[in-house]
Amino acid sequence: MKAAPIFEAGSHRWWIIYDQDEHRVIDSNVYVIESNEQTIILDPGGFEIFPQVFAALVEAVPPSSLKAAFVSHQDPDIASSLPLWHACNEKMEWHIPKLWEGFIRHYGALDAPLQNIEDTGGSIIIGGRRLEFIPAHYLHSSANFHLYDPEAKILFSGDVGAALLPPGHDAWVDRRDKTGRAFAEHISKAKYFHERWMPSNAAKKNWIERVSQMDIQYLCPQHGAIYSGDNVKRFLDWFDKLTVGTAII
Amino acid sequence: MNIQHIMGVVDASFAARQSIEKALREIDRRALNAMVLVKRHGNALAGYGVVAQAFRERAATLKDSAAHLQESIAPLIEAYMRILQHQRFSDSFEQMLAHNADHEKHCPGLRSTQKKWQIIIVEEEAEAKAVLERLLEMVQLLQEGIEEQEYVVTNGRIEAALAESTGAPLMRVSREMGEAVRTVALAIRSYRHQLESLEHESSTHL
Numbered sequence: 001m002k003a004a005p006i007f008e009a010g011s012h013r014w015w016i017i018y019d020q021d022e023h024r025v026i027d028s029n030v031y032v033i034e035s036n037e038q039t040i041i042l043d044p045g046g047f048e049i050f051p052q053v054f055a056a057l058v059e060a061v062p063p064s065s066l067k068a069a070f071v072s073h074q075d076p077d078i079a080s081s082l083p084l085w086h087a088c089n090e091k092m093e094w095h096i097p098k099l100w101e102g103f104i105r106h107y108g109a110l111d112a113p114l115q116n117i118e119d120t121g122g123s124i125i126i127g128g129r130r131l132e133f134i135p136a137h138y139l140h141s142s143a144n145f146h147l148y149d150p151e152a153k154i155l156f157s158g159d160v161g162a163a164l165l166p167p168g169h170d171a172w173v174d175r176r177d178k179t180g181r182a183f184a185e186h187i188s189k190a191k192y193f194h195e196r197w198m199p200s201n202a203a204k205k206n207w208i209e210r211v212s213q214m215d216i217q218y219l220c221p222q223h224g225a226i227y228s229g230d231n232v233k234r235f236l237d238w239f240d241k242l243t244v245g246t247a248i249i
Numbered sequence: 250m251n252i253q254h255i256m257g258v259v260d261a262s263f264a265a266r267q268s269i270e271k272a273l274r275e276i277d278r279r280a281l282n283a284m285v286l287v288k289r290h291g292n293a294l295a296g297y298g299v300v301a302q303a304f305r306e307r308a309a310t311l312k313d314s315a316a317h318l319q320e321s322i323a324p325l326i327e328a329y330m331r332i333l334q335h336q337r338f339s340d341s342f343e344q345m346l347a348h349n350a351d352h353e354k355h356c357p358g359l360r361s362t363q364k365k366w367q368i369i370i371v372e373e374e375a376e377a378k379a380v381l382e383r384l385l386e387m388v389q390l391l392q393e394g395i396e397e398q399e400y401v402v403t404n405g406r407i408e409a410a411l412a413e414s415t416g417a418p419l420m421r422v423s424r425e426m427g428e429a430v431r432t433v434a435l436a437i438r439s440y441r442h443q444l445e446s447l448e449h450e451s452s453t454h455l
């Protein structure tokens with residue numbers, strides 16, 4: 001995997017770690033935010049890809065800067081690496097949906113410091129900057145959050161926006177394309193994922209209403225590629241029209 | 250494998266890599282300054298010009314070797330993290346066996362699975378050691394490059410003394426070059442010590 005910078009303003013930086021070398025498990029992105037030498041990782045990834053995520057991470061930040069991890073929901077591609085990170089850094093705090101605490105501890109970290117996020121959401125301060133936990137329940141998990149960085153104007157959107165891309169894929173949905181053709185080509189690889197994994201049209205509608213009010217420069221999913229600029233709006237419009245939860249009905 | 254020791258080394262090598270990069274940028278800048286100075290004084294500084302040119306070329310080579318260094322630290326860290334990962338399997342089987350002797354009777358596969366993981370870990374440790382040795386060889390090359398650069402700086406001082414009558418501030422330029430080279434030499438030495446502490450640990454373990 002490789003780490004690529006996606007945002008930088010002084011001591012405030014975002015990276016994406018992407019393009020897995022192991023193809024027997026679903027390809028995932030891990031995001032890293034550094035603020036004044038403190039780091040939080042977003043959806044740190046599965047047990048099987050931990051060595052490559054960690055090796056890519058320390059190209060970007062020193063391990064001692066790791067203060068916290070954000071876990072959008074309970075899935076293994078997100079949180080099963082927890083015991084390995086915990087072995088590397090016992091002080092790291094894990095911000096997880098409260099509903100999933102007893103499930104996430106099954107990954108083998110009975111003593112890890114877990115901080116529960118209430119259903120209504122919340123926030124965390126990293127290096128003096130506030131990051132918001134945005135409720136995104138039933139998208140797809142029944143207790144699910146996204147993370148918004150109001151200064152960078154970046155929304156980490158977990159499985160929303162996910163696309164199943166082949167090895168060697170780019171970190172971005174083509175940013176130079178103004179026609180929307182690159183988006184159309186990309187979204188064809190996201191369609192089944194949303195139809196099949198997203199269970200609730202009502203939850204989707206509610207999320208789109210809230211997210212449309214937010215100032216978003218980049219929308220960063222846990223699988224696939226980052227939507228930027230006009231592609232953010234294109235994605236919200238596309239998702240709005242898509243009927244979900246019906247792929248096998 | 251002591252994971253906290255490895256974390257300490259990864260942290261220290263992150264800092265060392267940053268200061269090497271910074272110092273190399275500084276060397277590059279000094280080399281360029283020296284070339285500009287030589288050009289400004291025309292033929293009068295021809296002797297120093299040769300030194301400045303050599304300094305600049307070496308600076309480019311050093312930058313190149315340092316970039317290779319970056320590429321090879323990732324496989325090393327990945328190798329260690331794979332050991333950490335597989336150690337967990339080995340440990341959990343070990344615990345099961347230690348907890349209840351009956352396990353071995355009722356489930357003989359448990360012992361052989363545990364053995365299998367131990368063998369994998371030993372192989373991975375050997376692989377990590379080989380990666381570490383390659384990295385140390387690269388550091389060695391970088392150190393040799395720095396020594397050559399130090400030699401060029403010394404030559405520069407001699408040329409500067411000879412050309413003092415031209416009034417060009419060559420002594421100052423040479424001193425600054427020397428300082429930049431020393432900074433990078435120190436950073437590389439500390440990086441090497443960190444890597445050697447890992448080598449020491451893996452050789453006592455294997």
Ligand SMILES: [Fe+2]
Pocket residue numbers: 073075140159
């Ligand atoms: Fe998921």
Ligand SMILES: [Fe+2]
Pocket residue numbers: 075077078158159222223
């Ligand atoms: Fe996922």
